[in-house]
Amino acid sequence: MHNKTIAELSTGLKDKQFSSEELTRHFLDRVKRLDHKLNCFITLTEDVALEQAKRSDKILQNGDAHPLTGIPVAQKDIFCTKNIKTSCGSKMLDNFYSPYDATVIEKMSDAGAVLLGKTNMDEFAMGSSNETSFYGPVKNPWDLHTVPGGSSGGSAAAVAARIAPAATGTDTGGSIRQPAALCGVTGLKPTYGRVSRYGMIAFASSLDQAGPLTQSAEDAAIILSAMAGFDTRDSTSTDIAVPDYTSTLANNISGLKIGIPKEYFSNALESGVQSAVQDALKEYEKLGAKLIDIELPNSGLSVPTYYVVAPAECSSNLSRFDGVRYGYRCDNPANLEDLYKRSRGEGFGQEVKRRIMIGTYALSAGYYDAYYLKAQRLRRLISNDFSAAFKKVDVIMGPTTPTTAFKIGEKTNDPITMYLSDVYTIAVNLAGLPGISIPAGFSDNKPVGLQLIGNYFEEAKILNAAHQYQLVTNWHRQIPDAFS
């Protein structure tokens, strides 16, 4: 059962080939047997999963099931789940049981999805390798010595190893697409405002967006249809009707204009990744699409811009973790200041502290204009580049990451090099556009991701293009031997 996509499992459930309970037990069993190699899960929610599976089986019997009804899905541990531990990968929240459900959790549950567990992640979603997690690094199922990417590394690795049929993630600078690329799965970051952020623990509020990590574009379409939508509890959520993303997957893409940004094929790009991406683009040409050279002249500034905007917002967003109302509290605080400083100093890991400090500095008196305002101005330029490009093309394509999965520990002592692994994904967050990474072959036996970027609220278009590619290739069907 584990090598089937959601679309296939859904058919199996409806045709009574197996029940949701059987399916759920199968995946619970796989997690128990295999996850010690990978460390994908922080919490396995066995009781809740079985209860939800039984509920789904009743709905399936009544015949009014959603495509997600009865499908086990792993949720990134950044989404608040009522009465279930919600750690955000941090010691700070190791003891936190959310008193409420995130909108995404509610919507998935309403659609009938079964909560399999909560997946490992970089602490507070700050990282590109899953090594900043308080719960230890996640390993890439394709090579256990390499990272799965991050911050949604647990989700990506779980789907790649087929210990979860699908998972959710969040993407602030590439945190869905980069691990999807490194683990050889499909990962979609929707348009900012498409999916509610309510109950998703904030890293950088103006950049964060939740989305699915799946085996295929079709599965991503199914999950996005359930996750997306206007939410009155999130002021930044957009009130635009959610289409059925699966209904346009079969559209012919002949004549599709694909923009190829020359900046995404610079020297930083590994040759193996480059050739896999070039092959994928050739495939698109065969499907009748037209490749058009475009420029995103300011894209080179997206990493520096991001490393002002994101830390600035995070420095403020993470102030609430103060040891007073929830979360970690230091032992025997001498006074109020000691309570704050030690609870935060001991509760947060290195990378989180680093970013809080950079953000604090960028917002502090005398530096605000030079850093924060400057970054916001650049953000507009970066965004304008895309607007100009989308006047000429329908989608933009390029590599998701400059390299394939790197060795665990390889970049931990060099934050800057780590940051640069998001060089192709970050600009999309700054602009707030939708982007998807799909498997596009291998370089040195490690997966390569192709990134498709769409215009605002054109998730359907990139899902359609991704699906058409997946109809003629089988990279997305590859499973690492140890987990097949």
Next chain:
Amino acid sequence: MQWESVIGLEIHTQLATRSKIFSGASTVYGAEANTQACVVDLGMPGTLPVLNTEAVRMAVKFGLAIGAHIAPRSIFARKNYFYPDLPKGYQISQMELPIVGKGQIDIELDGEQTKTIGITRAHLEEDAGKSLHEDFHGMSGIDLNRAGTPLLEIVSEPDMRSATEAVAYMRKIHSLVQYLEICDGNMQEGSFRCDANVSIRRKGQKKLGTRAELKNINSFRFVERAINYEIERQIDILEGGGKVIQETRLYDSDNNTTRAMRSKEEANDYRYFPDPDLLPVDLEEAYIDQIKQTLPELPNEKKKRFISDFGLSAYDASTLTSSKPMADYYEAVVKASGNEAKLSANWVIGELSGALNKANLNIKDTSVNEKMLGGMIKRIADNTISGKIAKQVFEAMWNNEGEADAIIESKGLKQVTDSGAIEKIIDDIIAANPTQLEQYRTGKDKLFSFFVGQTMKQTQGKANPKQVNDILKKKLNP
């Protein structure tokens, strides 16, 4: 050395919304600790703010009432600092683009004199919770029920020159926000509080002196005292050759002093930046116009109307319009009295206000309602009772003895207006006091009041004073 004090106020007005500014939790005062602090107010991970439409409408109302520019686009910003009563580690406030821009308001000084005080801006923000310091074995207890209550912070220009002016301004704003029905004005419950920026400079000097910010002032009396204390403190420092330092000081009402706040010792760096969880608030002209239509008559307009329609003095008109309940009460009395505007003004400002003050009651809680007082005034006007007797009637009404007519009837207070009867009484008095009559007739005019007094005494005050006067004049000066 002549010193001039320069004062500006920051008034925090809790807006009278049902729910909080960014969440659906109740704002009702006095609930059990933390029972009205929802996940949003508590800054639980993942929660997000959504702006309350009423808070916006109330802020616009205030802006229009002070003739201010209403920002077509305003922005919420985060003010970052750590404090246990501030759950998120930042307060959502407005910095660069507040909803209400520059406006002004006139304050009354010594009755007739007015002064215009500039209002720099008014912005929306969320209130913080409260720290309780007693009974927690050396720790503080935090109640976050108040966290997220909408506040309109009204910032004045440093236009006031004395504590008296500052209090007059504060009273004026206090009255205005109640007129507008955007704040209940309850200072005991902290619905209306103020910080005062106080500095002094030499008379004639243009440059402002270094200011101290006085916090935590929640009554008119304390504002006056705190400012006066602070002015004296600063003068003492300067005259002693010292320097005033810019700092935040706390007013201690028990000892009537101010002291530097320890928690604010270090220079604060609030790291304001636009709140990414909230979008710009865009207000269309039509929306603002629509609110303009719903504005009630404001104190100044009402005052003008009272002067022109009721023929009141400026002093009486401004006293009666100082609060909306008082103005409403007065108008109802005028109506019930058959348009005896001046007489009504005298009674409301005089007897009624006096009785309320003495009993420490609010006009809303008076036992003498508008109809009762108006009914009594009607009886003064139609000569059923004299003004003097009316005081007895009022006192009886105050003590819940019934309406004026019933009291007049049961106590036999009706004025004697029968000329024949009064004449007879006067004749008897003149006959009984030949010495006084002689003295009066030889020029001791003052004795006229002796005869009036005797007559009133004989009639137990019920004789119509005008009739008594007329008859006495006739009889004493034949």
Next chain:
Amino acid sequence: MSLDKEDVEKIAHLARLAINEDDIPEYSRELSKILDLVAQMNAVDTSNIEPMAHPQENSQRLREDKITELNQRDAIQANAPQVERGLYLVPKVIE
């Protein structure tokens, strides 16, 4: 741009983060490197560019003034490190 020990201590204090004395040189080095990366922003003149705070140019939506949240104190305070009589306890607040 480089941050010295004093800068790091000042920032850590503003952010209320206790950091070990021994770790300061490393923070100083790493934060300085990040600031060098960030300094690349200066390559572009942005003087006439309007700052962009949100990806979409939407306006704030307003919520109806209704009470929708009822008391959940016990459930919420199950997460609190120290409460007494419904209050969150902290070391004494000195005003």
